[in-house]
Amino acid sequence: MYMIKKWIPHSLTSRLAFLFTIAMVFFLLFMNLFVYWATMQLVYRHEHQLLQSKVDVITNEIADDLTSRSAFNHAHLQQVLSKFVNEYQSVSLFTADEKKIITVQGPKWRPEVTRDIEKIFTPESYFIMQKKALQDERTFSVPSLSTPLRLEMVEDTKPLNHFIHILLLILGTTSVGAILISGVGGYFFARLSLRPLNRLMTEIYQMEASHLSSRLSPRSTAKEITTLTEAFNSLLDRIEAVLSKQKQFASDASHELRTPLTIIDGYLRLLDRWGKDKVEVREEAILAMKQECVRLFGLVDDLLMLAKMEEGSVSTExxxxxxxxxxxxxxxxxxxxxxxxxxxxxxxxxxxxxxxxxxxxxxxxxxxxxxxxxxxxxxxxxxxxxxxxxxxxxxxxxxxxxxxxxxxxxxxxxxxxxxxxxxxxxxxxxxxxxxxxxxxxxxxxxxxxxxxxxxxxxxxxxxxxxxxxx
Incomplete structure (x- = not known):
């Protein structure tokens, strides 16, 4: 988890571009797998159908040829099969007891495919096979043949492999291009989308603590940015109200404290100049200062009580x-x-x-x-x-x-x-x-x-x- 967080960018713009690119990678991976699978299914199905059609034509012609001849002509049969076989195909004729009568191979037929005939779709040799028995009773009219014949045609998929390589190259190239475009485009799209937020941040940084009366201008058409601007302006209203109350409180508190202190200071100066020698003046000054001290203590106690209540130190428990x-x-x-x-x-x-x-x-x-x-x-x-x-x-x-x-x-x-x-x-x-x-x-x-x-x-x-x- 730490390594994942370490690789994720801290910038919101880069993070959005990164997440968009990752999402595009998974999307393209899924789409490429689906396109590859669907294409291969269509191609192999088409090749099977073509091979089946060719086998049907060959079996019909062989059956007609054997019916019209009184003896089995090996050279003529090879000539008939050769005109249907392309360079990547092989066709063989077997008896019912699996005895090979004749085999005709194209010029580019790979010998290793013949060895892997029983391993259909192995990684070493991929091929397509079609078999068909000649069940027509006409085959038995040939004196040299006493059992039905079976035709087996195999096609090497090497030309299809070339097509598959081209398909994979196209899918890979387009995917890499799409990922690069999505990364760069996602970054610029994120920057464009976050431009109102960056402008809002710039306005916030330019605001000074001594000028909180200014407000952010809701210039963006995006609903989220407008809501954020309104929320921040509302916060500034509350902060300004609190600061105003604090300033007023400090002014009022200092004024309330200054009044009794001024009275006490005045009587002290009076006593210091000439009142300490007169009993009646001294008694009046002492009584007044006691009253002002009581007033000061009461004011301080009230302020402490309010502070405790606002801090929540006085619990309902x-x-x-x-x-x-x-x-x-x-x-x-x-x-x-x-x-x-x-x-x-x-x-x-x-x-x-x-x-x-x-x-x-x-x-x-x-x-x-x-x-x-x-x-x-x-x-x-x-x-x-x-x-x-x-x-x-x-x-x-x-x-x-x-x-x-x-x-x-x-x-x-x-x-x-x-x-x-x-x-x-x-x-x-x-x-x-x-x-x-x-x-x-x-x-x-x-x-x-x-x-x-x-x-x-x-x-x-x-x-x-x-x-x-x-």
């Missing part, structure tokens, strides 16, 4: 089948005290809500959406409704806040995306909460959608697979 009700009670008690007096939290859920989950991540998921509802709802209420329907546990969180514009909805799960940049920054958002929430839902193989609520505000609908009791 850690999910355990648990009751959701205790967690809902915990969330209700924790957030009810965090809501201001002008904002009410209403919680309702069914009993026996069981699903495979990681408890801390589901708690983080609920905290993210309840925290957003609290931040962007000045007054009214936030409703948490949990129920089971068919094979899903539905978690719905609705508020009466400022809501989200419909044009912003397709982008809200992107990292660092803010609906209202200035207001989000004033309320302490980093733009990572909804991206983390979406990743948590994906880990649990669920679905999450956000839309405007019927009474204004925002409605979050989370669907998580429920545990099957079967």
């Amino acid at each position: 850690i999910l355990e089948v648990q009751e959701l009700t205790p967690l809902l009670e915990e969330v209700k008690n924790a957030w009810r005290s965090a809501f201001p007096s002008n904002l009410r939290l209403v919680c309702r859920w069914e009993d026996s809500l069981v699903l495979p989950m990681e408890r801390e991540k589901i708690r983080r998921l609920l905290d993210i959406f309840l925290d957003n509802a609290r931040k962007y709802t000045d007054e009214g209420e936030v409703r948490l409704n949990v129920y089971k329907k068919e094979e899903w546990v539905h978690i719905i969180i609705e508020d009466t806040g400022i809501g989200i514009d419909e044009n912003e909805l397709p982008f809200i799960f992107e990292r660092f995306y803010r609906v209202d940049k200035s207001r989000s920054r004033q309320r302490g958002g980093s733009g990572l909460g909804l991206a983390i929430a979406k990743s948590i839902v994906d880990i649990h193989q669920g679905h999450v959608t956000i839309q405007r609520a019927s009474q204004g505000g925002t409605a979050v609908h989370i669907m998580l697979p429920a545990h099957s009791s079967i």
Whole structure:
């Protein structure tokens, strides 16, 4: 197998030409064998028919001659046989007890054929034989002959061998020519067929990483090349989208990290210049830097969590089948005290809500959406409704806040995306909460959608697979 692979060319053009030539070799080999076999069958059948016709004529004439004569004339019989025998034939007359009466041979008859008469179609001497008995009662009218006669005629195939050699020479010459033409023609045909692919490769090599906005032109009429071009352009679209998101992420992350670092740096400069001697300034600076450090740690933790989720290091195998009700009670008690007096939290859920989950991540998921509802709802209420329907546990969180514009909805799960940049920054958002929430839902193989609520505000609908009791 290694040797076969070693001989196969690596170039696609050469490989196609090579395979086409190999296929042509086998095709010609089969066709030549068939032509040779069919031709030989026709030639030998024709020669047998000619020899049989000649034997019939000879036997009729001998029978007539013997009937008209009162005695067997050896010289006359030889003269009769000689006029029917060509230079590559031999004819003999035998009695019924295989006694030879007379033999007449052509001038080019080979003696070795006579020795191999019993070895029909041997490699040393190929020949054709026809036998016929003279059964006519007239043969018995010759007084010197008391038994029927048998005529045997043999033809040497040497002239046919010459024809066979010519046939083999023609077949071999045409086959070699056809193989050479198929090899050269297959190579140029393959190059012509692959020209659109080579042009496509040239365009790909000429593309620069800094200019991925350009696309390949579908100039080929071949369906396969057009499909390949469209697939590559689609790949470029996805790569460009990913690179754009990465650039945006790097810009947003650096901006988010730079803000608290700038505040910390400002207080450090303040302390270094004159604030370290004043207790109230020192205390204010220490408190502000602690808050910004907490914000930095939270941002770094969120980024690490997103990275782990995207890398797949958080496996679904850690999910355990648990009751959701205790967690809902915990969330209700924790957030009810965090809501201001002008904002009410209403919680309702069914009993026996069981699903495979990681408890801390589901708690983080609920905290993210309840925290957003609290931040962007000045007054009214936030409703948490949990129920089971068919094979899903539905978690719905609705508020009466400022809501989200419909044009912003397709982008809200992107990292660092803010609906209202200035207001989000004033309320302490980093733009990572909804991206983390979406990743948590994906880990649990669920679905999450956000839309405007019927009474204004925002409605979050989370669907998580429920545990099957079967």
